[in-house]
Amino acid sequence: MLQAARSAFEEQGLGVPLGEIARRAGVGAGTVYRHFPSKEALFRATIVDRIELFTDTARDLADVADPGAVFFRFLSSVVRLAARNKALCDALEAAGAGRFEPSPGVGEDFDDALEVLLRRAQEAGAVRQDVGIADLRALLVGCLSMERALPGCGSDGGVPGRMTALMCDALRAERAVTELETEPVKRNESRCGVCGAAISAARTGRPARYCGGACRQKAHRARERTRQT
Amino acid sequence: MLQAARSAFEEQGLGVPLGEIARRAGVGAGTVYRHFPSKEALFRATIVDRIELFTDTARDLADVADPGAVFFRFLSSVVRLAARNKALCDALEAAGAGRFEPSPGVGEDFDDALEVLLRRAQEAGAVRQDVGIADLRALLVGCLSMERALPGCGSDGGVPGRMTALMCDALRAERAVTELETEPVKRNESRCGVCGAAISAARTGRPARYCGGACRQKAHRARERTRQT
Amino acid sequence: MLQAARSAFEEQGLGVPLGEIARRAGVGAGTVYRHFPSKEALFRATIVDRIELFTDTARDLADVADPGAVFFRFLSSVVRLAARNKALCDALEAAGAGRFEPSPGVGEDFDDALEVLLRRAQEAGAVRQDVGIADLRALLVGCLSMERALPGCGSDGGVPGRMTALMCDALRAERAVTELETEPVKRNESRCGVCGAAISAARTGRPARYCGGACRQKAHRARERTRQT
Amino acid sequence: MLQAARSAFEEQGLGVPLGEIARRAGVGAGTVYRHFPSKEALFRATIVDRIELFTDTARDLADVADPGAVFFRFLSSVVRLAARNKALCDALEAAGAGRFEPSPGVGEDFDDALEVLLRRAQEAGAVRQDVGIADLRALLVGCLSMERALPGCGSDGGVPGRMTALMCDALRAERAVTELETEPVKRNESRCGVCGAAISAARTGRPARYCGGACRQKAHRARERTRQT
DNA sequence: TATGAATGAGTATTCATTCAT
């Protein structure tokens, strides 16, 4: 059933009727609900492992030599895989808009792992300094849109990558032309996701996500609630 | 009524219920159908003039000096305007996926005008040679996705532009680090949309769209049918 | 399993999903069905003993001195216990509407035992003469409704009793201001439940329920069928 | 359609499928939703006028001589009318449990009008002093339960009133036997419905419902939200 | 015998489109 849901979501995105999934799985609609409490829960279940795979890969690459090449290669491969997968595209877009979280922590773990690769590439001088992790998330969404928009690519069965290569060039540090107007949107410079208070950026350690324990706890409870939905 | 539809579509995209549009216009739903045979026809009607405006602007810029600056400025302004307009975003994305055409010829005219600016900028050495008009269309869709994905931009009321600036950098000739894998998809190198035969690229004049008069006529009749739907 | 069903029904009434009961019992839904042919049968099984307990208590009180006090105390205690038990409330209400019978004979035994207390109290001059057992059954349902309707009582965890005390006052002989319009509905004056013929009221012995042996047998077979459902 | 909904709700209560209502009205389900945004809104619409009728009647009776007789007659007639109407029964019961409000203010107006009759009857010495408006609301629910529980009454087409007459006797002041344990639950002695703070009872004027302007405003906004549902 | 996965009819709600007036 998960397989049926996966393929249905990958082809048609979050919009597939649940009945279609049940039909593909050869079961009744009720059976789907027996296993997953809601359509969104099923959707989450079909993509968490994909995102975790990305996260794991990124973590594995954190120590590999030539951080610049590693970063660009990783970015390209993520786009290449996700562009064929409307479920991932929908999820990334919805997550960007704050309408969706695959599973508590999964999105953040991915961000963290990606940020490490970005930082290393920046420190190695391979990637321009004025982009942050939030830029990168948006860029990912954009690449997917582009690859899918390009005729003969994405869902059409073509080989994606062309537009992503273009984007990678945009990120390269050498000969940066335009200076981006605003400061890079780095997560550890942004605000507490719960109360909105400014968070002072610590130089070392994992960047703080909340302004303090109270808000972290509040967010944790919210995640718990989400997990039960 | 067109005004009501326009604002509704701009705010909520193709997803607005038709009843909402009728309500805003202060008329009955039937009256909307009296003037437009379907919701999609109404949608088309609300965006053609926007696209034509872009087309006209692009044509006006075709003779202005400093083709590189002109090109980048035009691109940015299109994104800036469209990012606040969910109707345009939806239309561009759907058009890219081949699911939608604003009106026969309108999309192509825009492409043509945009292509002229692109060519001039390329000839002036400002834009890398390995991108084509199809790339540019995809890139437009991607920019809109990115701007809307970036927190505090797009629909959130922020000032778009950051990601577009990045994209523009990607297009600059002096940044062309990677050679794009596949050949740029140039329209006049593609195939006849009707019979699929290869079309020999003419060096001058408006690029041929069909392999000959028979196919052009066939396509015209198809468009007539579409227009009535 | 019976215990799990009991607590579930007591808390949420007949409306609990069967799956919830199975979950509480730590068994599969199929196992519940192995023991009870339907949800209603399980429901019946969880309340018969409660009603039988009431019946037994009433029988024990049939000889106790001060019939008036006994009657009122019994009535109050039934309400007090049942008000906290949504299963009993639902059962009593449905039984009153003729939609439900806990088990063949159980409801009638309760009625009989209650009727004895009522008669004794009436003979002792403590309860007004113009109420019958059918009135009392309705009154029970009403008391439960009232206790549950009163804020801070019933399901809210408050102490029930206030409205029941009022009802008891209504039953007291010395309060009989109004003469009840219609005759009290006495069961032994009603009609044969099978053929509808009038049943002559015997002064002594257990009141006849059917007009004769033929109808009694017919009713018995019907009960057997019900038991299997 | 309102007529169809009314009769359906009256017969089967809030539980009627919306499709049944549509069928009775001879229209599609969508048409019902055209006129009423939700099933509950339709339900409200079918009972507000009934409750307002009660309220108006009660107000008209506020000046009539012999307050005791007026009070009891009014109570009986409300029960008589409502007992045949499962919609009203459901509404009164749900309202008592705080799960439902027919329309902003309607329930409170009814309470106010009823309270006036109660107070007058108490001042005239016709009704015992130890019952309050909250008791009366519960009592109403109880009477309806009883009348419907009595065989041959309520929905069965019989003449209701018997149990209500009994309840009226319970309310009569002359020779009150039991003193009700707790204080009467009078609304103006209870707590602020918003913040729960105690409200000091004013001797004159309309009894305060909220502890102050802040809470009154909060409740007003809540009602506004309800009205839009 | 016990299990729990599967079933499928039923419910409220939405919305593009049609059509009588």
Added chain:
DNA sequence: TATGAATGAATACTCATTCAT
């Protein structure tokens, strides 16, 4: 011609009951 009431298919979700293992 303009209206807006009517339509009905579609969708997510629930739950009593069945049945293969």
